[in-house]
Amino acid sequence: MIPIPPVIEDVWVYLSTTPLLWLTATLAAFLAGQWLFERAGRRPLVNPVAIAVVLLIVLLKATGTTYQTYFDGAQFVHFLLGPATVALAVPLHQNFGAVRRAALPMLAALLAGSVTAVVSAVAIAVAFGVSPETMRSLAPKSVTTPIAMGIAEKIGGIPSLTAVMVIITGIVGAMTVTPLMNLLRVSDWRARGFAAGVASHGIGTARAFQVNEVAGTFAGIAMALNGIATAIMAPLLISLLG
Amino acid sequence: MIAALMALLACQVAGELVARLLGLQIPGPVIGTVLLFILLLVRGRVPDALRDVSRGLLTNLSLLFVPAGVGIIQHLDRIRGEWVGIVAALVGSTVLTMVVAVFVFRLVSRLSGADRGDA
Numbered sequence: 001m002i003p004i005p006p007v008i009e010d011v012w013v014y015l016s017t018t019p020l021l022w023l024t025a026t027l028a029a030f031l032a033g034q035w036l037f038e039r040a041g042r043r044p045l046v047n048p049v050a051i052a053v054v055l056l057i058v059l060l061k062a063t064g065t066t067y068q069t070y071f072d073g074a075q076f077v078h079f080l081l082g083p084a085t086v087a088l089a090v091p092l093h094q095n096f097g098a099v100r101r102a103a104l105p106m107l108a109a110l111l112a113g114s115v116t117a118v119v120s121a122v123a124i125a126v127a128f129g130v131s132p133e134t135m136r137s138l139a140p141k142s143v144t145t146p147i148a149m150g151i152a153e154k155i156g157g158i159p160s161l162t163a164v165m166v167i168i169t170g171i172v173g174a175m176t177v178t179p180l181m182n183l184l185r186v187s188d189w190r191a192r193g194f195a196a197g198v199a200s201h202g203i204g205t206a207r208a209f210q211v212n213e214v215a216g217t218f219a220g221i222a223m224a225l226n227g228i229a230t231a232i233m234a235p236l237l238i239s240l241l242g
Numbered sequence: 243m244i245a246a247l248m249a250l251l252a253c254q255v256a257g258e259l260v261a262r263l264l265g266l267q268i269p270g271p272v273i274g275t276v277l278l279f280i281l282l283l284v285r286g287r288v289p290d291a292l293r294d295v296s297r298g299l300l301t302n303l304s305l306l307f308v309p310a311g312v313g314i315i316q317h318l319d320r321i322r323g324e325w326v327g328i329v330a331a332l333v334g335s336t337v338l339t340m341v342v343a344v345f346v347f348r349l350v351s352r353l354s355g356a357d358r359g360d361a
Binding site: 026027029030048049052053056057060061067070071074075077078080081082083084085086087088089090091092093094096101102103104105106108109110112113116117120121122124125127128129130131134138141142145146147150158160161163164165166167168169170172173174176177180181184186188190191192194195196198199200202203205206207209216220222224227228231232 | 250251254257267270271275277279283288292293295296299303304310314316317321324327328330331332333334335337338339340343344345346347349350351354356
């Protein structure tokens with residue numbers, strides 16, 4: 001290995017422990033992901049979150065940095081998930097007319113989607129023989145991170161593993177929603193957005209906002225409603241499913 | 243901008259308080275969303291600054307999931323051992339959930355006459 005000059009080592013020792021470095025790295029990795037997404041013609045398979053996560057993991061591994069040290073900086077970004085959830089009230093208010101007219105289909109799709117999300121995840125996991133902790137950790141995977149982690153704690157999963165399942169689910173949803181909906185020949189932006197939000201929370205919602213504002217609004221509502229529905233239903237379903 | 247951020251945070255704090263005091267299963271930020279929505283209904287319109295801050299947060303929503311996503315680094319051993327089941331469950335369930343949700347939405351929309359006007 002090339003010897004590192006002591007000055008650079010001093011700077012590294014200082015920087016690597018400040019929140020500044022890992023906060024900056026998080027934003028830089030995401031920008032790199034977005035740049036690749038744009039360069040690839042905004043193709044949904046080139047997902048900025050997935051790219052950012054992979055880049056950051058490579059960087060952490062290469063520098064021997066622990067997740068705790070990383071998170072001390074990145075928590076400032078993570079923290080904004082709460083206010084961003086509250087901010088969903090704004091597009092909800094602006095599109096309230098369309099939302100009110102669609103109250104019945106939304107409620108029906110919420111119940112069907114919410115139950116399907118938990119039951120099918122658990123059923124497939126059990127069919128593949130995954131361990132009980134992993135199964136319980138992925139049951140609430142379709143709702144946004146802070147909510148899913150709370151549910152995992154209640155039903156005997158591992159909250160930090162649940163957070164990972166939630167992100168992967170979001171990435172899968174964002175990657176597949178557009179081709180899937182085109183395949184199903186659904187042109188109703190309300191239905192497309194709502195499905196993305198129920199199945200894949202905020203990352204699906206972010207994808208929906210990229211495509212169409214009405215889709216984004218309905219995805220945001222679906223995400224908020226499914227947070228509530230799953231928080232109530234998942235513990236019941238898990239005790240029924242054993 | 244500060245007032246808009248303050249409004250979002252205050253609704254979240256109020257949401258957490260309501261959830262704790264009433265012992266609700268519903269997460270604080272979700273109650274915060276409902277509170278802000280009620281405030282906007284009462285006020286009748288969205289202040290410009292709040293609209294801008296909300297749009298800023300929501301257009302970059304996926305960035306906010308990156309830190310938790312990097313947490314996969316703590317679970318690499320477990321995931322390596324069970325990855326087939328995990329991937330099957332996540333991909334299968336996510337796609338199935340979207341198909342069921344969009345099908346039910348369209349069906350009920352057609353049956354209930356909610357298709358008129360938009361769609």
